[in-house]
Amino acid sequence: SPVIEDAPRRAAVQLDGVTKKFGGSVALHEAWLKIPSGEFMTLLGPSGCGKTTLLNLVAGFLDTDGGEIFIDGTLVTETPAHKREIGIVFQNYALFPHMDVAKNIGYGLRMRGVPKAEIARRVEQALALVKLTGYADRRPRQLSGGQQQRVALARALVIRPKVLLLDEPFSALDKNLRGSMQVELKEIQRELGVTTIFVTHDQGEALSMSDRIAVMSAGRIRQIATPDEIYRRPADRFVASFVGDVNVLKARLGSRQSSEAVATVGGIPVIVPAGPLNDVASGAAIDLFVRPEHIQLAPAGEAGTLRGTVSTHIFQGGHVDVYVEAPALSRDRILVRLPGVDAITRWPVGGQVGLRFGTTDLTAFPVEGDP
Ligand code: ATP
Numbered sequence: 001s002p003v004i005e006d007a008p009r010r011a012a013v014q015l016d017g018v019t020k021k022f023g024g025s026v027a028l029h030e031a032w033l034k035i036p037s038g039e040f041m042t043l044l045g046p047s048g049c050g051k052t053t054l055l056n057l058v059a060g061f062l063d064t065d066g067g068e069i070f071i072d073g074t075l076v077t078e079t080p081a082h083k084r085e086i087g088i089v090f091q092n093y094a095l096f097p098h099m100d101v102a103k104n105i106g107y108g109l110r111m112r113g114v115p116k117a118e119i120a121r122r123v124e125q126a127l128a129l130v131k132l133t134g135y136a137d138r139r140p141r142q143l144s145g146g147q148q149q150r151v152a153l154a155r156a157l158v159i160r161p162k163v164l165l166l167d168e169p170f171s172a173l174d175k176n177l178r179g180s181m182q183v184e185l186k187e188i189q190r191e192l193g194v195t196t197i198f199v200t201h202d203q204g205e206a207l208s209m210s211d212r213i214a215v216m217s218a219g220r221i222r223q224i225a226t227p228d229e230i231y232r233r234p235a236d237r238f239v240a241s242f243v244g245d246v247n248v249l250k251a252r253l254g255s256r257q258s259s260e261a262v263a264t265v266g267g268i269p270v271i272v273p274a275g276p277l278n279d280v281a282s283g284a285a286i287d288l289f290v291r292p293e294h295i296q297l298a299p300a301g302e303a304g305t306l307r308g309t310v311s312t313h314i315f316q317g318g319h320v321d322v323y324v325e326a327p328a329l330s331r332d333r334i335l336v337r338l339p340g341v342d343a344i345t346r347w348p349v350g351g352q353v354g355l356r357f358g359t360t361d362l363t364a365f366p367v368e369g370d371p
Contacts (some may be wrong), residue, residue, distance in 0.1 A: 305354025
């Protein structure tokens with residue numbers, strides 16, 4: 001398989017308490033982040049949370065208002081962007097329309113004064129890497145969206161960057177193309193081992209592509225962890241709600257034993273991590289967060305279950321989403337995700353069911369508004 005000669009050098013990125021303000025408002029508040037060499041790190045969060053700001057600070061397009069940035073162990077806080085040896089891919093590709101594909105890809109090398117013959121060779125390798133061999137003479141407008149994005153990726157990688165930065169690179173592509181580009185990017189990134197920071201607001205994209213995810217909200221990093229940990233052990237209610245579907249149920253805190261706590265939901269005991277409940281008094285109301293695949297349905301009245309009424313089914317192809325009303329447990333309808341179509345006939349709309357909660361991967365947080 002094609003590999004860019006002298007694959008991009010491995011490097012690590014480190015942010016030590018980096019802050020950025022625009023006027024009076026803080027776009028990024030004391031971000032601490034260590035990205036080991038070769039890692040695929042995703043910045044995930046809603047619009048306006050500061051993802052692009054963080055990326056632009058690493059790239060050197062913005063000056064910090066506090067804190068330090070290191071690339072490859074070298075302090076770069078004051079280093080201009082063009083000396084940071086970073087490859088960038090933007091959402092809108094930003095290809096030069098008047099240049100053909102080869103000229104677009106070779107642009108950074110020409111700027112660096114690389115000899116012509118070497119440019120030609122490296123552009124050819126980069127084209128092979130992104131599966132566009134034979135497209136060197138095309139203009140950007142003669143390419144599909146996915147092809148243009150591959151040219152942008154080749155252009156970013158051809159300079160052998162220390163770090164690859166990607167800002168929502170697939171958001172302009174349709175769903176199927178986005179899926180295949182995600183797989184391709186992941187393969188290329190793994191093959192080259194280039195340290196990558198990927199920005200997205202799409203939690204599915206973040207969960208499927210990343211080695212680790214930094215979840216952000218309102219200028220702050222809320223949690224940095226593997227996709228699995230983010231999903232199963234969210235640090236706070238923002239992370240729990242933003243990543244994946246979740247039901248919020250009324251519960252009560254019981255006893256606490258070191259790292260675990262017993263909560264009761266409708267009188268039934270469940271085990272949750274104690275960490276997020278440190279400031280909550282025993283007996284107080286808490287919110288239990290349960291993923292839809294961690295609830296099972298049983299005949300109404302079965303021991304150990306709580307009663308609800310089926311309100312809707314939604315057929316999702318591989319699974320069925322069943323919505324259950326149980327006002328005593330939740331002000332919203334409870335989403336239960338069941339494999340197989342037979343759930344639709346087994347649990348008819350309007351029928352009573354018993355809800356059974358899983359014993360793993362439950363989390364609980366103080367009720368909204370409490371500390
Ligand atoms: P999106 O996904 O919509 O791009 P984001 O998470 O990347 O959002 P940022 O673009 O980093 O968010 O913006 C963070 C905050 O900083 C926002 O409140 C935004 O309005 C503000 N901001 C960003 N750039 C500037 C600027 N150049 N001048 C003033 N405010 C800015």
